[in-house]
Amino acid sequence: MPRTRTTEQRLREHVDRLGEEHPPIDLATVDLTVADPAAVRDRFGHVLDYMARVELEVDRNVLELTTMLPDPPEVDRYFYADVWQPQEVRHGEILDALQQELGRPAATPDLTTVSAKLRVLGALAHLAPVQDVVRMLYYLTGQATERSAVLAYNLLHDGLTEMGEHAVAGSVVGQIKRQEPGHHAFYSLSARGLHDQLAPWQRWLVRRLRALSFAPVGVNNPDQLADFGDVMTSLSITDRVESFAEQVSRLERDLLWAHAEGMRVPPYVLRAFADAAGAARARRPESSVPPTGTR
Ligand SMILES: [Fe+2]
Numbered sequence: 001m002p003r004t005r006t007t008e009q010r011l012r013e014h015v016d017r018l019g020e021e022h023p024p025i026d027l028a029t030v031d032l033t034v035a036d037p038a039a040v041r042d043r044f045g046h047v048l049d050y051m052a053r054v055e056l057e058v059d060r061n062v063l064e065l066t067t068m069l070p071d072p073p074e075v076d077r078y079f080y081a082d083v084w085q086p087q088e089v090r091h092g093e094i095l096d097a098l099q100q101e102l103g104r105p106a107a108t109p110d111l112t113t114v115s116a117k118l119r120v121l122g123a124l125a126h127l128a129p130v131q132d133v134v135r136m137l138y139y140l141t142g143q144a145t146e147r148s149a150v151l152a153y154n155l156l157h158d159g160l161t162e163m164g165e166h167a168v169a170g171s172v173v174g175q176i177k178r179q180e181p182g183h184h185a186f187y188s189l190s191a192r193g194l195h196d197q198l199a200p201w202q203r204w205l206v207r208r209l210r211a212l213s214f215a216p217v218g219v220n221n222p223d224q225l226a227d228f229g230d231v232m233t234s235l236s237i238t239d240r241v242e243s244f245a246e247q248v249s250r251l252e253r254d255l256l257w258a259h260a261e262g263m264r265v266p267p268y269v270l271r272a273f274a275d276a277a278g279a280a281r282a283r284r285p286e287s288s289v290p291p292t293g294t295r
């Protein structure tokens with residue numbers, strides 16, 4: 001089903017503006033000077049690694065996208081190929097350079113594996129009504145990912161500033177975090193526009209598939225779930241999981257669960273973040289909490 005003309009136009013103008021105002025960060029403007037490398041490595045080293053990996057994995061995300069959406073609207077292709085991918089890859093390169101500056105190994109992103117689940121979705125998406133369902137899943141995933149990135153970069157920026165690491169707080173995290181809200185706006189506008197056009201059965205299917213497939217950003221296996229839990233702890237998200245989950249999923253709740261009165265956070269979103277915190281706790285060697293007692 002075609003988008004309304006206005007949504008299409010607004011999206012195109014938005015992407016034009018992002019491209020003009022936010023070219024990939026110029027490496028000459030990045031200052032990797034760290035006053036206390038050991039302290040930053042201990043507190044945030046693994047956070048930098050996680051974020052670098054996720055940012056670098058956009059190359060795989062593009063493969064996933066072209067598998068999932070065999071026939072995307074032109075403005076989607078324009079966004080991910082011309083604006084989003086070059087910006088995100090640069091974010092990953094800078095974060096990876098920073099962690100290596102701190103003496104950590106480089107990130108090991110998986111750039112090629114497209115899951116069987118996505119291949120099935122892609123095969124089904126050759127049917128136009130299913131493609132709209134898959135597109136909706138893509139926009140909702142994109143908005144949750146970008147919102148998580150905005151929140152996480154804000155917390156990382158605050159943490160580094162508090163440590164007196166102003167060069168990297170400003171020139172690395174500060175510059176990166178300014179580019180994320182524009183990505184979020186693209187997905188958010190796309191999701192709202194498409195949702196208006198979905199039939200009740202398509203909305204039902206989107207809800208079912210989200211509940212089955214939601215995962216925190218960058219989580220593709222149990223190890224990465226625990227890694228994400230560690231990131232949550234280092235950024236003090238573990239202490240306020242519900243509010244974090246609520247901010248990440250507000251749009252999703254408003255679009256998909258408007259009928260579920262009183263729901264603050266879709267239960268599968270809250271469960272996914274709680275599971276990440278639990279997986280990290282269970283993996284810590286000093287933990288006295290058995291894995292089954294953490295859920
Ligand atoms: Fe990014």
Ligand SMILES: [Fe+2]
Pocket residue numbers: 088146149179180183
């Ligand atoms: Fe982004």
